[in-house]
Amino acid sequence: MGAEISYGKEQVTLYRTYAKPMSGLTAIPESAFSEKENILFAVDVGVEVLGDNFLPAYTEGDNRNVVATDTMKNFVLKQAIAFGGSTLEGFLDFLGKQFLATYPQMSSLRITGKEQPFNAASVPQNGTFVDSGVLFSRSHNDYAIATLDFDRDGEDIKIISHECGRxxxxxxxxxxxxxxxxxxxxxxxxxxxxxxxxxxxxxxxxxxxxxxxxxxxxxxxxxxxxxxxxxxxxxxxxxxxxxxxxxxxxxxxxxxxxxxxxxxxxxxxxxxxxxxxxxxxxxxxxxxxxxxxxxxxxxxxxxxxx
CATH class of the missing domain: 3.10.270.10 (Urate Oxidase;)
Structure with missing residues (x-):
């Protein structure tokens, strides 16, 4: 009898303040978007651990290698403080590599991210209107997503597949x-x-x-x-x-x-x-x-x- 297993944590929603600003983008004529301050960097993260390393937990009730999903949640939240990048994909890459570096019993995993969009409120300043640096409104419009799959290659950790989206x-x-x-x-x-x-x-x-x-x-x-x-x-x-x-x-x-x-x-x-x-x-x-x-x-x- 064959078995395929995975387990993890979904909907780890975090709201990181003052992430690195997004800058240095190549401009395109169809868009005025050129930078993002990232005063509020909000993401819904999913972690899925893949591979057979945790099969004994299913077949024998042996949890000695199991990383609790609550531990995964805390790990994601703590790593959000350490993240020094500015993009959703960069954050997922940072998370995936940190997970595999920290937990050697994990052979491969999938990290997904969904942007939680907030728009800066428009406020008056010196006779004009500017984006507030402190007040934001949750948006229910379109949003960014990304998925990165990681695997071990000897001592290295590599991305083996990916997909991005809006x-x-x-x-x-x-x-x-x-x-x-x-x-x-x-x-x-x-x-x-x-x-x-x-x-x-x-x-x-x-x-x-x-x-x-x-x-x-x-x-x-x-x-x-x-x-x-x-x-x-x-x-x-x-x-x-x-x-x-x-x-x-x-x-x-x-x-x-x-x-x-x-x-x-x-x-x-x-x-x-x-x-x-x-x-x-x-x-x-x-x-x-x-x-x-x-x-x-x-x-x-x-x-x-x-």
Whole structure:
């Protein structure tokens, strides 16, 4: 009988104050994002230990090698103080290597991170408005994610796989999208639309050609999730799409062209287009929409460099 095991701790949420500012990014024309003060560095961390080293705990109830998940939680929180970097991926790299250096019975592990976004409040100062350095508002919009897998290679600790992302987009474009000339049969009731509003949920994920660019202190080759967010929004704004498939393909092409260090990009999109409730008799541009029924269209795409 074979067995695959893993165990760990999820939802270790931490709020680190005054992390190293994020600076030295390469500017892109689709984004004004160039730096981040990191006065509040908030992350939800997951730790998953992999491998057979802990199998006796399952088969014999032998816990002598088991690192308690509560210990993992405390370890993550304490290491957040020691972290000297500025990015989510850098923090996960620091955590993973510290775990394996501290606990030799761990052969491999996976560290995941979800940004907990807070936006600085806008406050008046000398006749204008600036970002507060002390007051922040929790955001429920899109956020950055990352996953790093670590393994031992002799005395070395290496990242063996990774994925980064910006997820949780909810974007509505009022005009400039269409869906027509699709296959029709006796089951088809959907009318063709030469112009329609388009409301999508969207997750974007990517991988680097060289993972060192994701974790290096020099951020000139770092792909900032905020820049990905801005580029995705610019494409949606500019591009007249004939379907969601058409739209996310254009987003992928633009991302790969803009970031040569990006080896792969993938999307998961949902069609959440509202139902039309009423249209004004005086001006057809004035409409009232309502939420659609629960079934929704789901579209996926992955683009990789040759």
């Amino acid at each position: 997820v949780g987009f909810q974007l509505i474009k009022i005009t400039g999208s269409s869906f027509a000339s699709f296959d029709r049969d006796g089951y088809t009731t959907l009318p063709e639309k030469s112009d329609r509003p388009l409301f999508i949920y969207l997750d974007a994920n990517w991988k680097y050609g060289d993972v060192e660019n994701a974790i290096a202190p020099d951020l000139s080759q770092y792909i900032a999730p905020e820049q990905v967010r801005d580029l995705v929004q610019v494409v949606f704004h500019e591009f007249v799409s004939k379907s969601i498939q058409h739209l996310i393909h254009e987003m992928g092409i633009r991302l790969l062209n803009r970031f040569p260090q990006m080896a792969e990009v993938s999307f998961t999109a949902q069609n959440r287009l509202w139902d039309t409730a009423f249209v004004s008799e005086e001006n057809e541009k004035i409409k009232v929409y309502c939420d659609p029924r629960p079934p929704y269209g789901m579209i996926k795409l992955k683009l990789s460099r040759d």
